Amino acid sequence: MKRHPLDPFKHDLVEIENHLRRSLECEHPLIQEVAQYIITSGGKRIRPVLTVACSRLYGGDRDKAYALSVVPEYLHAASLLHDDVVDEGELRRGKPPAYRVWGNRVTILSGDYLYARAIEIATTFGSPEIDSVIARTVQLMAEGEIIQLVQSKDPSLDRKTYYAVVERKTGALIAASCAIGALVAGAREEEADALWSFGASLGKAFQIVDDCLDYIAEEEEFGKGIGTDLKEKKITLPLIHCFEAGGERASKIMDILNKERVEDEDVGLVTTLISESGALKSAYEEARAHIDSALEALRTAPSSPTRDHLEAISRYILERRR
Amino acid sequence: MKRHPLDPFKHDLVEIENHLRRSLECEHPLIQEVAQYIITSGGKRIRPVLTVACSRLYGGDRDKAYALSVVPEYLHAASLLHDDVVDEGELRRGKPPAYRVWGNRVTILSGDYLYARAIEIATTFGSPEIDSVIARTVQLMAEGEIIQLVQSKDPSLDRKTYYAVVERKTGALIAASCAIGALVAGAREEEADALWSFGASLGKAFQIVDDCLDYIAEEEEFGKGIGTDLKEKKITLPLIHCFEAGGERASKIMDILNKERVEDEDVGLVTTLISESGALKSAYEEARAHIDSALEALRTAPSSPTRDHLEAISRYILERRR
Numbered sequence: 001m002k003r004h005p006l007d008p009f010k011h012d013l014v015e016i017e018n019h020l021r022r023s024l025e026c027e028h029p030l031i032q033e034v035a036q037y038i039i040t041s042g043g044k045r046i047r048p049v050l051t052v053a054c055s056r057l058y059g060g061d062r063d064k065a066y067a068l069s070v071v072p073e074y075l076h077a078a079s080l081l082h083d084d085v086v087d088e089g090e091l092r093r094g095k096p097p098a099y100r101v102w103g104n105r106v107t108i109l110s111g112d113y114l115y116a117r118a119i120e121i122a123t124t125f126g127s128p129e130i131d132s133v134i135a136r137t138v139q140l141m142a143e144g145e146i147i148q149l150v151q152s153k154d155p156s157l158d159r160k161t162y163y164a165v166v167e168r169k170t171g172a173l174i175a176a177s178c179a180i181g182a183l184v185a186g187a188r189e190e191e192a193d194a195l196w197s198f199g200a201s202l203g204k205a206f207q208i209v210d211d212c213l214d215y216i217a218e219e220e221e222f223g224k225g226i227g228t229d230l231k232e233k234k235i236t237l238p239l240i241h242c243f244e245a246g247g248e249r250a251s252k253i254m255d256i257l258n259k260e261r262v263e264d265e266d267v268g269l270v271t272t273l274i275s276e277s278g279a280l281k282s283a284y285e286e287a288r289a290h291i292d293s294a295l296e297a298l299r300t301a302p303s304s305p306t307r308d309h310l311e312a313i314s315r316y317i318l319e320r321r322r
Numbered sequence: 323m324k325r326h327p328l329d330p331f332k333h334d335l336v337e338i339e340n341h342l343r344r345s346l347e348c349e350h351p352l353i354q355e356v357a358q359y360i361i362t363s364g365g366k367r368i369r370p371v372l373t374v375a376c377s378r379l380y381g382g383d384r385d386k387a388y389a390l391s392v393v394p395e396y397l398h399a400a401s402l403l404h405d406d407v408v409d410e411g412e413l414r415r416g417k418p419p420a421y422r423v424w425g426n427r428v429t430i431l432s433g434d435y436l437y438a439r440a441i442e443i444a445t446t447f448g449s450p451e452i453d454s455v456i457a458r459t460v461q462l463m464a465e466g467e468i469i470q471l472v473q474s475k476d477p478s479l480d481r482k483t484y485y486a487v488v489e490r491k492t493g494a495l496i497a498a499s500c501a502i503g504a505l506v507a508g509a510r511e512e513e514a515d516a517l518w519s520f521g522a523s524l525g526k527a528f529q530i531v532d533d534c535l536d537y538i539a540e541e542e543e544f545g546k547g548i549g550t551d552l553k554e555k556k557i558t559l560p561l562i563h564c565f566e567a568g569g570e571r572a573s574k575i576m577d578i579l580n581k582e583r584v585e586d587e588d589v590g591l592v593t594t595l596i597s598e599s600g601a602l603k604s605a606y607e608e609a610r611a612h613i614d615s616a617l618e619a620l621r622t623a624p625s626s627p628t629r630d631h632l633e634a635i636s637r638y639i640l641e642r643r644r
Contacts, residue, residue: 028468082434086427105408105471108430112404113464115434119441120457123450131453132445139438146350146431 005312008305009049015066016048016073023070023121034098034110038077041095046313047072047174051181053310054195057301060185068125068184071134072177074118079141079173081111086149087232122180129183129192137176144168155257157235159244163204171203178202182301194300198310201294205317208287211236212280213321215271227267233257237286241279249273288318327634330627331371337388338370338395345392345443356420356432360399363417368635369394369496373503375632376517379623382507390447390506393456394499396440401463401495403433408471444502451505451514459498466490477579479557481566485526493525500524504623516622520632523616527639530609533558534602535643537593549589555579559608563601571595610640 006013024035048069055065083089084097085104099107115138122134148165151157178199182192214229215238229236235257243250253273256266274280294314301307328335346357370391377387405411406419407426421429437460444456470487473479500521504514536551537560551558557579565572575595578588596602616636623629 028465028472030472031465031468082430086430104426106468108404108408109464109468109471112437113461113468115437116457116461116464120454120461123454123457126450126454128445128448128450128453131450131457132442132448135438135442135445135453139435139442142431142435142438143350143353146353146428146435149427149431150350150352 005309005316006044006046006049008309009053012049012052012066013045015062016045016052016069019066019070020048020073023067023074023117030102030106031110031113034081034102034106035077035114037095037101038081038098038110038114039073043073043076045073047076047177049313050174050177050199050310051184053306054178054181054301055185056181056306057195057304057310058182058185058187058191060181064125064184065181068122068130068180069177071118071122071180072173074114074121075134075138075141075173075176078111078114078118079145079169081107081114083145085111086145125184127183129189130180133176133179133183133192133196137172140168140172144170144172155233155235155243155254157240159237159240162235162237162240166204166207167200170207171200174203174206175199191300194297198294198297201290201297202314202317205287205290205294205314208237208283208290209317209320212238212283212287214238215274215280216321226271227262227264230267230270231262233262237283238274238279241282242274242277245277245279249277284318291315291318327631327638328366328368328371330631331375334371334374334388335367337384338367338374338391341388341392342370342395345389345396345439352424352428353432353435356403356424356428357399357436359417359423360403360420360432360436361395365395365398367395369398369499371635372496372499372521372632373506375628376500376503376623377507378503378628379517379626379632380504380507380509380513382503386447386506387503390444390452390502391499393440393444393502394495396436396443397456397460397463397495397498400433400436400440401467401491403429403436405467407433408467447506449505451511452502455498455501455505455514455518459494462490462494466492466494477555477557477565477576479562481559481562484557484559484562488526488529489522492529493522496525496528497521513622516619520616520619523612523619524636524639527609527612527616527636530559530605530612531639531642534560534605534609537596537602538643548593549584549586552589552592553584555584559605560596560601563604564596564599567599567601571599606640613637613640 020039024032024039051069051072052065055068081098085099085107089097098110119134119138122130144165144167147161148169151161175196176199179192179196182195211229214226214236216226239253242253253270256262256270259266291314295311298307298310298314342361346354346361373391373394374387377390403420407421407429411419420432441456441460444452466487466489469483470491473483497518498521501514501518504517533551536548536558538548561575564575575592578584578592581588613636617633620629620632620636
């Protein structure tokens with residue numbers, strides 16, 4: 001049986017879970033409840049694993065790396081809390097989103113608390129470089145959210161805007177997860193910068209594959225869950241490739257996006273059009289190019305089993321099916 | 323004519339305004355628009371003035387102090403944006419609050435952006451101490467908001483909870499404004515700690531006076547604007563003093579708070595009861611004690627005209643009428 005690329009980090013994942021739980025033992029029970037709800041809603045912990053692995057690349061102290069690794073996971077959780085309020089999402093990993101359980105007020109303030117707590121934990125390492133990476137990242141995430149809110153449903157959305165959102169919303173935090181791992185291990189600034197580039201490319205590839213999977217029906221799932229972005233009229237890279245190619249397919253898709261509501265049968269039609277146009281293939285090629293850039297940046301780090309494991313994680317991004 | 327205690331900072335206020343405007347020249351026009359709206363809605367800039375003054379106490383560089391002074395003002399603005407969404411406020415300094423103009427989504431995300439931008443500006447000074455003060459402050463502010471949301475409308479709210487909210491929501495940011503001023507000037511940690519205490523006491527006094535003024539009708543205003551807290555069933559120190567004294571007055575007020583809606587005539591009755599009970603006088607005495615503590619902490623700083631001006635600002639808090 002093929003190993004999952006996260007298998008070599010099994011022991012780390014246990015430690016990460018412990019730290020995630022323990023760092024949440026804060027004063028107010030309500031904050032703890034909301035935070036636990038979102039934190040334990042079953043993420044893959046890819047961000048903390050990257051922090052721990054990138055620290056190990058440079059011989060960093062394990063416990064320090066674990067303690068720091070909760071920072072990107074809390075920032076991620078905080079952004080999910082605010083995203084759900086903003087996007088009025090219906091389900092988050094199969095559970096009702098926090099705002100449906102506690103209401104907007106508590107959810108907004110718990111998100112604020114998690115952002116603040118993450119930044120506060122980061123500052124306990126006394127490293128202006130780490131503080132600066134985290135501060136810049138939170139700013140990029142907020143920018144990305146706003147650009148997305150304003151423009152992502154506009155069918156004239158272009159590749160430049162798509163990447164502006166992806167780089168800020170997904171890329172920056174994955175890049176930061178890697179860079180702070182290197183920094184806490186005492187790596188030099190240019191080494192941390194290279195790992196930022198590694199994570200940034202990884203993040204772009206990850207998001208593109210995610211956007212492609214929304215148009216790929218899994219047979220065993222009977223096409224369940226596909227077309228979510230399309231129904232929300234979210235313009236992602238597969239659609240942008242179609243629009244760039246122009247022609248009849250592009251106008252058909254544009255007509256559907258201009259309808260009041262995108263129906264289930266529209267999803268089927270658009271999926272076929274995208275598939276025929278070769279847009280999915282082109283988007284995957286673009287993702288593969290980002291993985292190549294990621295691996296190139298990763299190779300600046302000293303060779304080690306951990307570097308091999310990070311390579312495996314990178315390649316796996318192109319293979320995953322959900 | 324009596325001088326206003328901010329008069330000696332007139333020149334600084336001009337510089338502060340310039341810096342507030344310039345630091346907002348960010349990428350996305352919408353963020354800029356919302357940020358400008360809240361930043362230019364007419365605050366007294368007391369927080370940036372404290373940063374600049376506390377830096378001057380320790381001979382700090384003017385330009386560095388001005389650049390840093392925008393941080394507490396942005397944090398304040400960010401918290402106002404989120405507060406208004408959470409409290410569904412109707413007017414903010416006479417203007418409709420941002421969420422009424424741009425909606426909840428844009429307002430939440432602009433608040434996130436302003437928090438992030440403030441923290442990012444703070445990190446440009448490369449001081450782990452400043453980073454840590456700011457991170458801790460943002461966390462305290464979020465905690466204070468949540469404690470307030472959950473408990474402040476509970477008539478059994480006690481002095482301990484009242485102070486837990488005031489210290490976090492108002493006190494922490496005023497304390498931080500002072501402490502970072504000292505830190506950017508190169509003051510020692512215990513000197514910065516003393517100015518944190520100065521600001522924390524100042525903040526408590528400021529909030530108590532604010533809460534008292536809500537029960538004091540200005541003749542020339544024909545009682546306009548009083549009873550706002552009471553109508554929102556917000557339990558503040560004057561009410562807590564009444565409840566602590568017990569007796570018939572306390573039960574009458576409790577009956578009014580247990581009504582579905584607090585009417586205008588109830589405000590008149592409660593104002594009279596509070597005034598008769600001596601609760602306002604006791605609350606003012608409590609504020610005066612905090613100002614005494616503030617002045618004691620301030621005296622650890624070297625004697626200078628700036629220290630005198632800060633003393634004058636502190637005393638003025640007890641005199642202000644709106």
